[in-house]
Amino acid sequence: MKGRVGDESTGSWTAAARRQLERRLPWENLLPDRQPFYVGSWVYVFGVVTIAALVWVVLSGVVLAAFGPQWWHLSSVGRFFNSLHFWSVQVFFVFMVLHLWGQYFMASWREGRAPTWMIGVVTFAISIVAAFTGYLSQQNFDAQYIAMNAKDAVNSTGVGWFFNVLNFGQMYGLHVMLLPIAIIALVFLHIVQVRMKGVVPPIGHGAKPAVRWDLRKK
């Protein structure tokens, strides 16, 4: 696409990137202050509560990480932050699954929204791995027993050569750094997808004909 009035140069990667972003995610779509009126249902709230819970998971986790993995066993303040972390994880999974149920029954993957759905399921799976490494990082009986039992399933897949559930340092590093980064990146992509494509229209009232069994039909 040739440069329009105001562009300094054609062939500029930066200008091309800016045009793509403007076209695919203009500010009005990224931060709309209106929604189609069918978004008036409590089911639509599950996703944002999941994100809110994730914020509290991360913030409480940051405090726990700042004081080191043993702190919460030795200090009542530490124990309190561990409790915040524990319950915000419970709230996170409760609302993520409610969000999944809601989106499933709304068939929210319609009209080009399959990537949004797929990123969501992958985020769910990675969250489960993150929670798993968290349980392994507790440094208590539960962590020991989970490690001793999970090792067999992990080893059976061959992944045990790399992912050693008995190696606290490795599990802790995955838990406080690598997996949160992955989850936050995936959630970001998920939200961008939702904002780019808008909320899916109700079943039977889409802009395009709904996909049916016969893939040849338009």
Add this chain to the structure above:
Amino acid sequence: MISERSAGQASQQGVRTIPYDLLKEIAIAMVASLVVILALAIFLSSPDVPSVTIQSWAQADPVDFTTTANDELAGQSVTANYGPPYNHGTGSVQSIGPFSPQSWAGVHANVDQPHDFVINPLKRAASNDTQLGGVIKTYEAASADQQGKWHDAYATALKDATVANGAVTVANGDYGPVPVMLAVLVQLAQAGALDGLLLSSDHFYQTDYTKPLLFINDGGYVSGIAHDQHLTGNQWGMMNETGLYPGQTWLWLYTLWYQIPPFNQVSYGDLLVVLVMALLTLLLVLVPFIPGLRDIPRWIPVYRLIWRRFYAETKRTSA
């Protein structure tokens, strides 16, 4: 003044829009969820059953500890025969026919139970004890066959062992130097020294608990505690938490397979469960493309409840 642009995509569909403040929504969600989380944290706290140690094990059940240590010394414990990634055994290698990713992955953790769990810690303790040093030399000089005989005899005798002041006593028999070695090991364990000896190696810092955890896993000590807390595999343990706390309810389907045949009967049960769950997860990812699975929302019309105002209004305006 409502601009068409601020309504975004909806206006292009010709649908009525309403004001909707996304940032206020997330702020309310954060406050509401924080209130709930704070209340739960303040009133219920969080679970923390203290970890077990080699020391607590050896003190609570010196016979079980000695029995396990005897197996480790002879290379006959479960983990000594495990296989990849710890060693070259075959006892716990899972495969479905020729499909054996565990074997293909190979040995990487390199645990040598007889030396790592028994002989090397004893040699460290023997640095000041020439008598113990001599006992260990006697053991090492014996043939593998002789060592095996001592192990088998001692294992049988331990079934009727008694404990006095933390020390294990068995009936007389030909066990070679094994009882003396293991008696010292029990003392080291009960004093708390073995926990440290199993972790340290030739470097200062250590965060890898492979050795002490495998040693504890070989014994019977934790299974009692775990059973009380319903953490074991055939108690749906994977989704349970210690105490009165909710566990990992999202693992319900993963742990369900372990409760039913064939998963709970075959030697490759773990591998089978992982494969089934990987397939189901893949199906969930690909729902938009799978006929049938993607049509269930139409067949079970929960959507009619969610969007009932929309359908009612659309019917009115088109009527």
Add this chain to the structure above:
Amino acid sequence: MDQPAGYLHWGFILISWPNLLVIGLMVVLFGLALILPFPGHGSTTEKEK
């Protein structure tokens, strides 16, 4: 709170009361979300072309 929880044993299903409570709560929340009216913007909207 570290005492072992009680369990519901029904056939091959064995579930802790805390876990059952969480799942039950999720079902209730989902049902409520379906049924309860969302704070309305029914009368204060503008029709868009």
